[in-house]
Amino acid sequence: MSTDVNALNPTDRVSSIKGIGPQKEKSFNDAGINTLEDLVYVFPRSYEDRRTLSDISDMKVGSEVLISGKVVSKRSNMFSRSAPLSLLVQDDSGVCEVVFFNGKFLDKLFDIGTYYTFFGKASKNFDRNQLIHPQFAKTGSKDDVRGIVPVYPSIPGVSQKEIRRIETELKPLYESIEDFIPKSLQENINLASLQYSLENLHFPTDGKKVLSAKYRMVFSELLTLETGLMYMRKGESALKEAVALSCEMGDRFASELSFELTEGQKLAWEDIKNDLESRKKMNRLLQGDVGSGKTVIAEMAMISAASEGYQSVIMAPTELLAKQHLESFKKDFDGYGYRPEILISNMEKKEKKRVVDDLKSGEIKILIATHAVLQENVIFKNLGLVITDEQHRFGVNQRKNLSSKGEAVNVLVMTATPIPRTLAVILYGDLDVSQIRTMPKGRVPIKTGMVNSEDRDRVYAKVREELEKGRQAYVVAPLIGDSERIDANSAESLYKELAKEFGEYSVALVHGSMKQEEKDERMEAFAKGDINILVSTVVIEVGINVPNATVMVIENAERFGLAQLHQLRGRVGRGSDESFCFLITDAENEVAVKRGEIMCQTTDGFEIAEEDLKIRGPGEIFGTRQHGLPQMIFADLSRHGDVLEKALESAKRLIEDDPELKDPDNVALKRRVKSMFGEEIALAL
Ligand code: ADP
Numbered sequence: 018m019s020t021d022v023n024a025l026n027p028t029d030r031v032s033s034i035k036g037i038g039p040q041k042e043k044s045f046n047d048a049g050i051n052t053l054e055d056l057v058y059v060f061p062r063s064y065e066d067r068r069t070l071s072d073i074s075d076m077k078v079g080s081e082v083l084i085s086g087k088v089v090s091k092r093s094n095m096f097s098r099s100a101p102l103s104l105l106v107q108d109d110s111g112v113c114e115v116v117f118f119n120g121k122f123l124d125k126l127f128d129i130g131t132y133y134t135f136f137g138k139a140s141k142n143f144d145r146n147q148l149i150h151p152q153f154a155k156t157g158s159k160d161d162v163r164g165i166v167p168v169y170p171s172i173p174g175v176s177q178k179e180i181r182r183i184e185t186e187l188k189p190l191y192e193s194i195e196d197f198i199p200k201s202l203q204e205n206i207n208l209a210s211l212q213y214s215l216e217n218l219h220f221p222t223d224g225k226k227v228l229s230a231k232y233r234m235v236f237s238e239l240l241t242l243e244t245g246l247m248y249m250r251k252g253e254s255a256l257k258e259a260v261a262l263s264c265e266m267g268d269r270f271a272s273e274l275s276f277e278l279t280e281g282q283k284l285a286w287e288d289i290k291n292d293l294e295s296r297k298k299m300n301r302l303l304q305g306d307v308g309s310g311k312t313v314i315a316e317m318a319m320i321s322a323a324s325e326g327y328q329s330v331i332m333a334p335t336e337l338l339a340k341q342h343l344e345s346f347k348k349d350f351d352g353y354g355y356r357p358e359i360l361i362s363n364m365e366k367k368e369k370k371r372v373v374d375d376l377k378s379g380e381i382k383i384l385i386a387t388h389a390v391l392q393e394n395v396i397f398k399n400l401g402l403v404i405t406d407e408q409h410r411f412g413v414n415q416r417k418n419l420s421s422k423g424e425a426v427n428v429l430v431m432t433a434t435p436i437p438r439t440l441a442v443i444l445y446g447d448l449d450v451s452q453i454r455t456m457p458k459g460r461v462p463i464k465t466g467m468v469n470s471e472d473r474d475r476v477y478a479k480v481r482e483e484l485e486k487g488r489q490a491y492v493v494a495p496l497i498g499d500s501e502r503i504d505a506n507s508a509e510s511l512y513k514e515l516a517k518e519f520g521e522y523s524v525a526l527v528h529g530s531m532k533q534e535e536k537d538e539r540m541e542a543f544a545k546g547d548i549n550i551l552v553s554t555v556v557i558e559v560g561i562n563v564p565n566a567t568v569m570v571i572e573n574a575e576r577f578g579l580a581q582l583h584q585l586r587g588r589v590g591r592g593s594d595e596s597f598c599f600l601i602t603d604a605e606n607e608v609a610v611k612r613g614e615i616m617c618q619t620t621d622g623f624e625i626a627e628e629d630l631k632i633r634g635p636g637e638i639f640g641t642r643q644h645g646l647p648q649m650i651f652a653d654l655s656r657h658g659d660v661l662e663k664a665l666e667s668a669k670r671l672i673e674d675d676p677e678l679k680d681p682d683n684v685a686l687k688r689r690v691k692s693m694f695g696e697e698i699a700l701a702l
């Protein structure tokens with residue numbers, strides 16, 4: 018049964034384990050498990066405590082029980098394959114019936130007079146205690162079902178018993194799996210070793226040991242994460258100083274605007290100005306609700322940089338948004354002598370080349386771009402300031418690359434999504450935060466109402482009223498299921514309905530599975546006023562600004578999260594006219610109703626974010642994918658804040674002492690970091 022120890026290698030394919038043939042191997046591969054090391058890293062989801070035997074007479078219907086007893090009788094039908102096998106099992110307290118359907122081939126596994134241990138859910142057959150399809154083993158045998166039993170994630174086609182057997186065979190391999198936590202650190206903070214942790218997670222004997230093994234796994238994941246982030250930031254932190262930029266020009270620009278800055282904008286500008294005018298490198302997050310006027314702050318910073326002879330760039334997540342910025346920048350900077358330029362993927366080759374050349378020569382001072390600017394051939398002459406708009410749309414690596422295009426670049430990141438403090442620390446390190454919590458004057462708060470789908474006529478009447486005044490409307494349909502196709506269909510049917518209902522107006526459809534150009538084209542037409550009603554899926558979520566749009570209708574509102582509803586609603590109410598938002602829903606569940614109520618009560622994004630946190634719990638908000646962080650198995654950022662802080666501290670020290678992670682004690686960690694972040698971490702260096 019046992020495989021030759023020397024024959025196993027962590028990098029071997031899973032089929033090198035006895036009993037894993039091509040079919041099972043495929044099942045493992047489909048679950049992303051390819052090598053023996055991958056198998057070792059398949060960890061129990063939970064544990065069943067099967068340490069205490071129950072007396073048969075004490076079996077409680079519906080609960081999981083572990084019993085041990087002697088088989089006193091067997092009953093099966095020798096001639097029918099499908100007939101059940103029925104055993105009577107006896108201990109000192111009583112008798113229990115154990116039933117296996119399709120029991121014929123199990124028959125020979127049980128000998129009368131022999132003791133077996135069973136684990137399963139207790140039921141009753143009339144007055145008799147019963148176990149149906151329990152797990153079983155000969156009492157005292159090495160397959161005994163007693164003990165703390167790990168429950169593994171289910172892998173189609175592979176039973177729990179089999180996974181447990183495989184894990185047992187892999188035990189000898191632990192010695193050859195590299196422990197990537199530096200020895201000195203491990204000793205310093207008294208952390209369990211990898212070998213100890215593997216052993217106790219797969220073969221638990223004691224709750225405390227499992228806990229310290231888990232702690233080790235959580236810590237090691239977070240340490241890898243933080244070390245990776247530090248490693249990427251290393252260049253920046255080594256160069257704490259940045260160019261000092263006088264902000265006189267920004268002040269002048271602000272004083273010549275057609276409006277006065279809001280209190281919140283003034284405070285945020287104060288922060289930014291302090292950063293820019295000192296030699297301290299700016300590393301600031303600017304949070305402000307949709308429509309709070311972050312763009313003008315970016316303009317003030319950028320024009321200041323330009324007046325000091327430095328280049329600056331603002332990176333937007335979509336081409337449409339970039340184009341929109343270009344339009345307003347051009348208008349706003351008119352007469353100042355700084356011509357903003359744009360760099361996106363989708364532009365004429367010749368024009369792109371010119372922009373790239375002019376960036377290199379320093380001709381262009383103010384650039385608006387998408388991630389196209391991240392390409393290697395885009396080189397700046399003297400980049401002094403980098404701004405990312407709608408920050409949450411970008412991954413960690415994209416951010417790093419942009420600021421590495423200059424020597425001592427000031428960084429401003431802007432977002433409409435308030436990011437919880439802890440997460441901000443993870444993502445941006447020692448980031449400063451400014452918030453704009455006031456809205457520009459003259460904004461009429463958006464009237465929000467929750468309505469039943471039967472009242473749709475009333476909603477349409479309001480839409481018509483607004484259209485007659487020359488205004489425009491958005492109608493948004495949700496994602497249904499995971500499939501883009503279904504999603505498109507539902508927006509499509511809505512589109513058909515509305516095209517009929519509003520036959521005299523121009524109605525257009527935009528959804529996620531359309532070509533980008535087609536989407537942009539229609540959204541631009543809407544922005545120009547050529548389209549009256551825009552039916553869409555959530556694709557309009559990001560930053561589009563159409564002040565003439567005054568109605569937002571959200572279908573199946575229950576399918577959207579609060580943050581999303583808030584973002585969507587923020588598309589209207591951008592002009593001086595009163596705007597309306599209708600949440601159409603028939604849902605009666607508590608969460609959906611609560612969300613609707615909050616939306617009707619307030620338009621303050623920070624307040625909504627707080628409520629959102631309460632309703633959803635931190636788990637979802639911390640979802641690592643959403644923020645471009647690598648996936649982790651044990652660590653949960655919403656629960657492990659304290660471990661995170663320790664990991665952060667250790668990572669800082671590690672990188673300070675050994676910025677390249679060259680020390681022999683640290684190279685394994687460096688390898689681990691690379692495999693966690695993928696190759697991009699190499700690009701960031
Ligand atoms: P966001 O913070 O969502 O990016 P924008 O910067 O797009 O918001 O601003 C939304 C609109 O508000 C723009 O049309 C902008 O010109 C206008 N705006 C910004 N600041 C003010 C202000 N202090 N007073 C009046 N209007 C303002």
Ligand code: MG
Pocket residue numbers: 311312406560
């Ligand atoms: Mg914006």
